[in-house]
Amino acid sequence: MATDPLAARTVTALTEGSASMPPVGRERFIADVVVTCDEADAVHGPGVVDMEDGRICWVGPKADAPKACTTMSVNDIGGLLMPGLVNSHCHTPMTLVRGVGDGLPLQRWLTEAMWPREGRMTSEDAWWGMTLGSAEMLQRGVTTTCEMYLFEESVVDAAHQSGARLVMTPVVISESSRGFQDRITDLVEFHARHHDPAGRTSVGIAAHSAYDLGVGPVVELAELARSLDATLHLHLAETQKESAVLEERFDRSITRILHDHGVFGGRVLAAHCVWVDSADIELMAEDDVAVAHCPVSNMKLGAGIAPLVDLRAA
Ligand SMILES: [Zn+2]
Incomplete structure (x- = not known):
């Protein structure tokens, strides 16, 4: 935070x-x-x-x-x-499924516990989940949250009602009823409707991850974010195994793959960054990539311990 x-x-x-x-x-x-x-x-x-x-x-x-x-x-x-705290990476409507799948590692937690439930979620559910989470954050002094989620209109509306400051980054995921290009159109229109940095809501673009979307779509979303002068928000190197297929294919770390494809060329917020080595950290520092440290999530899912001291030093 x-x-x-x-x-x-x-x-x-x-x-x-x-x-x-x-x-x-x-x-x-x-x-x-x-x-x-x-x-x-x-x-x-x-x-x-x-x-x-x-x-x-x-x-x-x-x-x-x-x-x-x-x-x-x-x-x-x-x-x-003192100033309000900033939650730099969250999927707050998931407060509704809090506690489900406890003890599972990331991939099983996502595919067996979260995604089936989130697949049945409606925009009204997301509104209630965001309202609950927003109230909890305000109660604890968190006045700004950076959200990566679907149902972006509901999230904006709930945050507006609660009085929270919001950085909304509507997410693109592979399992979606919207095709990729239709989703891009959604994001551009949503940005035009709600991006108001002088007010309480600003809008970025979220690519869930390279392991979920593939490198090509992440590159495309990074280009879109740059064209809108918006922040690109993504999950990066959360677990040791999530990007094994990509890392084997490109014969380099996921961080270097994204760097080499120009993904870090704009304003980028990368969440987790647990499995980054000193060369990866150097690349991120070179590109001025911001890192959202997620210690509670990392502990909950047993993802590992992010090299926070090295990240801060870079
Ligand atoms: Zn996340």
Whole structure:
């Protein structure tokens, strides 16, 4: 998880969260400690965050705070006030199938437990799953989530209702009732409808993985993402065996295969990256690939331990 780089986005998200909420005017929050995560990593104790109409207008030490005007609502909340956490890789509607297939390794968990159930899921199910997961995340201080999922309209709607900030990356998978080209059309139209980086929703493109789609379709989706100036989101090197067929055919690691095919040429977010060696990490660093570290998922599925120290050092 990362933090949202602007102080007190949690407050912003929560106060902007409901369309039925009245305008908030000017508000002051006083906390024992304000962690800003700004460029200087400033920490103010005690600190103040002032907001106007749901947006932060001043952050700093309490001693330097401008005089509160009479119309300002002042909230002495104590504790820690910090930017919202960012969930950098999730399939949140799967909260509905939480716990199913526990103990299975990735391939059996996907093919025997998840995909049959997700195949019967409706857009309404996905809305409820996203709403539940979004509420759970907000309760724990996660105000932004990067979602890789189908039913993208439902996910956007549920996140909008909950007040969460969303990076929606509709996924392309091999087992789909939509043909590949029809799905591409879906993604382009969805991007045009919902991509709003100044607001609370931005849109990327997700290729599930090279082992599921094959290298060609991943290359095509990477080109599409670049043409839209969008983030390409994919699973990479999650388990040791998932890409064995491709790695044997190309006689190199899956990371090098994708690098050599230009997949990392744009803005790329790769999830898991457990089975990457030092040469792979060097390639990813060269291409500025962002890595979503998924320790809980990796532990749950026994996928392995990502070389986090080396990834961070690169
Ligand atoms: Zn995933």
